[in-house]
Amino acid sequence: EAFRVVKNPNPATDAERAEKLKDLAFGLQFTDHMAHMTWTADGGWGDRRVEPYGPIPMDPAASVLHYAQEVFEGLKAYRWADGSIHLFRPVANAERLQRSSWRMALPELPVEDFMASIDALLELDHAWVPDAPETSLYLRPFLIGTDVFLGLRAPKRVDYLLIASPSGPYFPGGIKPVSIWVERDYHRAGPGGTGAAKCGGNYAASLRPQMAAYERGFDQVLYLDAATNAVLEELGGMNVFAVRKDGTVLTPIINGNILEGVTRKSVIQLVEERDLKVVERDITLAELREGIEDGEITEVFACGTAAIITPVGRIASADFDVTVGDGEPGDVTSAIRQRLTDIQYGRAEDTYGWMTRV
Numbered sequence: 281e282a283f284r285v286v287k288n289p290n291p292a293t294d295a296e297r298a299e300k301l302k303d304l305a306f307g308l309q310f311t312d313h314m315a316h317m318t319w320t321a322d323g324g325w326g327d328r329r330v331e332p333y334g335p336i337p338m339d340p341a342a343s344v345l346h347y348a349q350e351v352f353e354g355l356k357a358y359r360w361a362d363g364s365i366h367l368f369r370p371v372a373n374a375e376r377l378q379r380s381s382w383r384m385a386l387p388e389l390p391v392e393d394f395m396a397s398i399d400a401l402l403e404l405d406h407a408w409v410p411d412a413p414e415t416s417l418y419l420r421p422f423l424i425g426t427d428v429f430l431g432l433r434a435p436k437r438v439d440y441l442l443i444a445s446p447s448g449p450y451f452p453g454g455i456k457p458v459s460i461w462v463e464r465d466y467h468r469a470g471p472g473g474t475g476a477a478k479c480g481g482n483y484a485a486s487l488r489p490q491m492a493a494y495e496r497g498f499d500q501v502l503y504l505d506a507a508t509n510a511v512l513e514e515l516g517g518m519n520v521f522a523v524r525k526d527g528t529v530l531t532p533i534i535n536g537n538i539l540e541g542v543t544r545k546s547v548i549q550l551v552e553e554r555d556l557k558v559v560e561r562d563i564t565l566a567e568l569r570e571g572i573e574d575g576e577i578t579e580v581f582a583c584g585t586a587a588i589i590t591p592v593g594r595i596a597s598a599d600f601d602v603t604v605g606d607g608e609p610g611d612v613t614s615a616i617r618q619r620l621t622d623i624q625y626g627r628a629e630d631t632y633g634w635m636t637r638v
């Protein structure tokens with residue numbers, strides 16, 4: 281079933297859009313339309329439509345407002361030099377949205393509907409895909425429980441929305457290295473919890489520690505596992521990697537607590553392409569700290585769709601404060617970032633079949 285189109289009666293003019301696409305930051309501008317589908321327990325997925333971007337009136341008893349029945353995704357559409365538009369591994373996001381939905385007792389959106397919603401939205405809003413360096417159209421698909429019931433149960437009505445935000449760098453400083461605070465008092469996830477699901481609650485819970493880190497002068501928080509408080513998990517919204525002097529690259533293993541990053545998975549492939557070894561395993565904070573102190577670990581970086589690959593220049597907690605390497609982006613970090621973005625922006629051949637033309 282095709283998406284019905286309800287055109288925005290007041291879309292941005294060419295001049296207004298050009299103005300909004302200037303000096304883009306992350307996640308502040310939005311396109312003229314959004315895609316929308318509704319699921320009901322009786323009828324399944326239906327009412328596919330693209331409609332004007334705008335407020336979504338809902339009943340104050342809607343379940344998302346009370347019990348946080350929400351999951352989301354993030355992926356980007358890139359403008360290539362020839363003007364064409366390409367998505368990076370969209371099926372991986374569609375499939376992860378299904379896994380997140382399963383965990384949160386939300387209905388799974390078929391991959392075909394996920395893909396069709398992007399096509400339908402970009403059919404109308406393709407002019408919003410920016411072309412300045414380091415910019416893209418960030419796509420934010422999400423599901424919310426909208427049934428009107430205060431009892432706690434799997435919702436019987438759910439809405440899927442896809443909004444799009446022309447964006448520049450996630451961090452205002454661009455690719456300048458960030459500093460991270462290792463959090464010992466709070467955890468992002470615990471065994472059997474929702475750490476692997478991309479649900480809004482995980483991100484909400486990261487904000488208090490994030491505020492405390494900001495106050496201490498740090499950009500981001502690195503979480504440890506809840507069971508032992510010793511093993512690295514991930515940052516508030518990014519996976520983490522460490523590069524050893526001998527070229528081995530380490531990253532926490534997927535253990536049900538951390539997000540299965542699409543960028544993470546891609547970085548692993550790109551590291552292996554350089555004939556470096558990637559080891560997915562438990563990494564203790566002690567190993568990280570000592571490795572940095574004695575020069576065994578030369579680079580640390582974080583990765584995610586929004587922030588791409590971000591070098592980490594400094595890591596600290598209550599009892600230590602270390603500079604990674606010389607505090608500047610390392611060679612492996614820079615090379616992987618360059619290679620990944622070359623593929624994403626069509627500057628290099630897409631040897632892995634990652635890109636999907638819209």
Ligand code: COI
Binds near residue numbers: 355517584585586587
């Ligand atoms: C992304 O990297 O796309 C995310 O969803 C993380 C979010 C904190 C922006």
